[in-house]
Amino acid sequence: MAGDQEGALSAAREAALSHVESWFAAQGWQPFDFQRQAWRAYLQGRSGLIHASTGAGKTCAAWLGVLAEALAEQADGRREAHAASSRRTRREDAPPLRVLWVTPLRALAADTEQSLREPVEWLGLNWTVERRTGDTTTSLRAKQKARLPTALITTPESLSLMLSWPDARERFLGLRCVIVDEWHELLGTKRGAQAELALARLRRWQPNLRVWGLSATLGNLDVALQALVGMNAADATLVRADSSKAIVIESLLPERMERFPWAGHLGLVMLPRVLETIAANATTLIFTNTRSQTEIWYQAILEARPEWAGQVALHHGSLDRAEREFVEWGLKTGRLRAVVCTSSLDLGVDFSPVDCVLQVGSPKGVARLLQRAGRSGHAPGRPSRVVCVPTHALELVEFAAARDAIRRGHIEARLPLNKPLDVLAQHVVTVAAGGGFRSDELLAEVRAAYAYRNLSDDEWGWLLDFVTRGGRALNAYPEFRRVVCEDGVYRVAGDDIAQRHRLSIGTIVGEAAIHVQYLKGKRLGAVEETFVSWLKPGECFLFAGRLLEFVRLQDNTAWVRRAIGKRPIVPRWMGGRMPLSTELSHILREKLEQARLGQYDDEEMAAVRPLLELQARRSKLPEPDELLIERAQTREGHHLFFFPFDGRAVNEGLAALVAYRLSRLRPISFSFAINDYGFELLSPDRVDLDAADLSRLRALFSPDDLAADLAASLNAAELARRQFREIARIAGLVFEGLPGRRKSGRQLQASSSLFYDVFSKYDPDNLLLAQAQREVLERQLEESRLWRALQRISRGRITLIDVAHPTPLAFPLMVDRLREQLSSEALLDRVRKMQAQFEEG
Template identity: 55%
Template sequence: MLHSATGTGKTLGVWMGPILKWLQENPDQTKWNPKRPAAARVLWITPLRALAGDTENSLRAPLSALGLPWTLDSRTGDSKQSAKNRQLKRLPTALVTTPESLSLMLTHEKLLPQLSQLECVIVDEWHELLGTKRGIQTELALSRLRSLNPDLRVWGVSATLGNLPQACQALMGDTPPDRVKIVEGHKKKKVKLESIIPEKMERFPWSGHIGTKMVPQVASLLETVNSALVFANTRSQTEIWYQHLLKQKPQWAGRIAIHHGSLDMSVRRWVEDELREGRLRAVVCTSSLDLGVDFTAVDLVIQIGSPKGAARLLQRAGRSGHQPDAQSRLAFVPTNAIELIELAAAQDAIRGGRLEARPMLQRPLDVLAQHVVTIAIGGGFTSDALLKEVRTAYAYRSLTDAEWQWVLNFVVHGGESLEAYPDFHRVEIQDGRYQVTERRTITNHRINIGTIVADASMQVKFLKGRTLGTAEESFVSKLNPGDKFLFAGRLVQLVRVKDNAAYVRRATGKPDTVPRWMGGRMPLSSELSEALRRRIEQASEGKYIGREMTSLKPLFQLQEKWSSLPRSDELLMEKIKSRRGHHLFLFPFEGRLVHEGMAALFAHRMSKLRKQSFSMACNDHGIVLQSPTVIQVEQAVTAGVFAIGDLTTEILESMNSTEMAKRQFRQIARVAGLIHPGLPGRRKSASHLQASSNLFFDVFCQYDPENMLLEQSRREVLEQQLESTRMRAALGRIESSRLILNEPKSVTPLSFGLLVDKLRERVSSETLADRVRRMQEDLELAAESKE
């Protein structure tokens, strides 16, 4: 495992190993024959197909400089079919590919002899795959390649990892420890983090307004640099920020661009090429430019809103100064005042080397079922041999015999409840060998291979045919012809939807809406939560260290005056009565996902003590419970409302766990091969897929309750959606903390954002902004009169 900061030369460092080995074996240059290039030797796995082209260019440079008779190519979902057909006959000396394309290659039996000759596999950006089903798909593919060639060398390339030994173990599988090495960069990357402080700091901040009032300050900063990346946390934010920057500086038209994963590949490549050549002043982007791509012209990164983790902040900072010994520079733009504390906390975590550990998934049977069908198509297998191979993958090292037999039964017969339906008899057994011979099954599997599950998408095209990118079907289905929306940095108007495409024309005026793409929520990491609590404790002691904390001094002082600032070993609670009812605010500072589970748990426990209805809202910092009747906090604390207790059972009782499990099951059913999105050009609608997965869920619950995919969906809800392990640790911390219960006369700076989140339920966004502005003005007047 090669672990070093972004921009320190990892790519060339690991790439030169296979090159030097070949040079040692072939020292006589007179025998090098470009017409007879070296056979397949190296497989380079990249997590994003968008990176494949850039990676290929980086790897080609030393081959050309040394004049090596190597061929280098890439194979991803973007590759032309002619190139894929050529590779099926003969693999290049080095191939750049993705986890999905590698799994697809394993379904072609005629490629196995060439794959068995591979000497080295390099997995780039391993930290991006670790702890995901794509990472486990990679682990299984590596176990297959090691089975084909036990002497295979595997390299992982990674940065910003908090659990390096475990990450290395996951990549290396059951490789003996004496054959595993971790190589770490000896130099820390020089990183300069700074904040753009609002000219007027709000003492009553709220989240959800995107902070575009900071656009003039951002534009001024961009004028001082040659080239910059402006990172936003969502694709919708990129569209909005791009428009606001262009409005602020119309002369920058053609000099600034937008980049995110839903844009057409040709658009993305144009942006990347222009950025690489230093011809763009700024690119507003999402995590689509987080990884690997080498833009040496970039001398500044701007982060809009909290990245929610120190490792992600460091990763993005490294996109600037992307060369050894160069300084990386990142400017942080808060979308509300509280986020400045998060930046200060992130700086503490980075300085202390407390980067986030990537959580590890254990034995997801949907991924295993897909892999089993993959191997059955690619030549077949015997049960004992494949079980032994699968157990060499770290995620399946403790796979039980019962689980393995269940997976085999599932792919052969469809499990107990689907045995009567031939469509689910995908794998056949002939003389003890499992294989797939049905052409339709093979085609369906190859088209739908992979673990990336997203809403069905459709192309967005101009009427004359040029493709702008893709939008999710759930968004387009809510539009009417004539509706205007921002897309690919343009204002467009929907004309019609036909043949799985949304046809648009250019528009003028204001947008009616902005596309919302589904994506993983970004919860506050546990490491950042801990650092955040320490920073607030320092403020409670009157210590304001750094520009961020100093700028927030008026907010902290007002919070202290009206209520209090909790230390890291305290839990602050605030009871406030308003016209809308009784509110209880709690501030664990544990992140939104943990707070969602906590809020439901606390409300459930209180309602068992005394019949009472609650509504709730959460953010990364706290929880608000609202009830029309008085909330008896002291009684609840005495009864153990914060105790760990039988946490798993109570979480499942307190939330609509069946509906949550049903939603999670949709993803599992797709990966396991129960449902198929359909053939290219004839994709099934999101509602059709949802209905199909819901039907399977209900059938399994009624007729096959021991179905292991049901249990997996419940487990994933607990661990991934509710972070139950982290919630358990948080409750343990709260149980041993000092509880502070205050009853301020007004909403405090910390509780204001939660109150706004509660208002969202019944107020439109425009009305909400006006309402919030009036509330802020009233509270500021109250603060000034009391001062």
């Protein structure tokens, strides 16, 4: 009898899969093998990770198996297909919550909802599909509080908020599956750690829960899968799509190649070629690496082609949601010719009309270029095309290196964070608010999350003390006793604490934002508080594609009016500069080695050949295992140029480290310049380095005593104090304020700095202090990557060359240093004179 039932179930599921394939056929599609593999793995009760290129059909791979199971469970095992225009199921008639779809971006939620609902309605399932994010209306939230939909699209933050409901466990009783979209974007971040903890909680409530993740660009799939399904999962599946999707990578080459380049020297010089590319395509996405550049390029395009007004738009994360949604609608409907954007359009949203992507400036990472290329041809079988636009001649080498990396499948890995205790502290209070917990049970649950698999008993004991008493330094203050233990069960200390905690759930901590709004009109978006603090009434700035005049700052809002004909400034946002990734820097060194051997096979490499050959004549092109140091003297002083090609963050750490170690030999002061290729140390006195004294040169780059020397070479305490603001906010020490009455960035920094000083003095073993110090070294200087660079340098060759004049590789470093001292006009004039002087040399 059992065998008959098992066979009947198998037959029902096979019939359901046939219905699913019928939906595919109705769309004019044919399922791929990886999609069928994912459906069957889901129906077998397994969890897994689906890895496929952007636009290959990952959403259908994850979703249709879920729907096939629901179809198979219908009363007679089959259901007549309904037309797509079928009336939607009423909330009270639908099954309770069965599926959670977690997305990293609220902007993806609406598009995802539509994509998930279409097959549900066509297949005739009586399901409700809704979304719950920070943008969800109050009325829909109230309906969901009474009864959740069958399938809910949400974010990590909103999921954690739901886990804090007192009846959370009962609300998730029917949950069978969690699908995490764009898992590669969460992995390696505190939001990813937050998601891991939430998944561990859901798995404890539902041991048979299936968890699936979707990823497009990731180099360490095994680790990504383990982090997704947890430490206790068995028989998880890695589903890979055929990677034959065509990706076309081209570059726009400048008509004239300057042999002494500098960052940004091309930039808008390439505008005519960019306009030609836009005109030749139906719809183009133009990616820049910063929001400031987005504003500049948008204005430049419209000034050059005013007849395109209304056909060109811009999109970045600081714009008001209504502005962004209007642009997204214009893309989906094919009404826009071009959109200038940042990473705000990197992920997930399906803009089928887009047939070309422009990347302005180096993407700095292989995965990022792949992700952006996938915005074009965003449908199975269509090629993705990206055209790279250099802002710096040497970026052409990076474009060629990125193409090689993609061809060879070298994609950056993203490693999960290791025990971020601020995130865990927040989660513990969330669980205490969501019904409470017993210590040993929650500890086992937390250790099932990959990020916390090595959490020690001592660390857990410290954390419980922190949330129940405030730790050693704050135990006298009742407001920090957020959790109480009664009869072995930990619960929040009161409803007011629970409510305040729910307002603070989340790990996204940025610079304090100021709303930008017309005096008599709509809100345009937000800029950072530090930018607004420097504005004076009457000054103008570019924002949201408009020239605005600043009127006043009031009620956390910069009130503005339209301006005409005035000279603007462009807002700057923190974190705009992305360092060169490990994979890209490695292959860039290989491309330089090919150039050293006279091999210029790519059109980009052929274009920069005059520059690289001049570098070789006046100094040399370093070999892959060689550190090149150039020494020169100018009117400014004595220059040392180092070229490890390890990315801006690592080079910053190297510059501080080498300067400190040189200063220990004899007192000397330096000014710095840093880019992705190397760093400059400028001093008034000559540095006594001998090319023949290899032991002394190697000592400068020894990995021994790295942590101590870095701490001594940087203002480590001040850097950690600033980093502690994020940790204090996430861990619940600092409250940002009630909605509409948020504290300013200065107030938050002052509060977190006070905690930092108190802990440093009265609780120096506080684990959050140690976390702040680790995060400074890893985030700002990529300490682990810095250590690997020192290992490589210490094992390889070090070459010191005295040059008569700065070389093409050194010139960009000199300009970067001068950029901080001169206005734009004065800088350009100075650069032209230097170029003429060095060309003659």
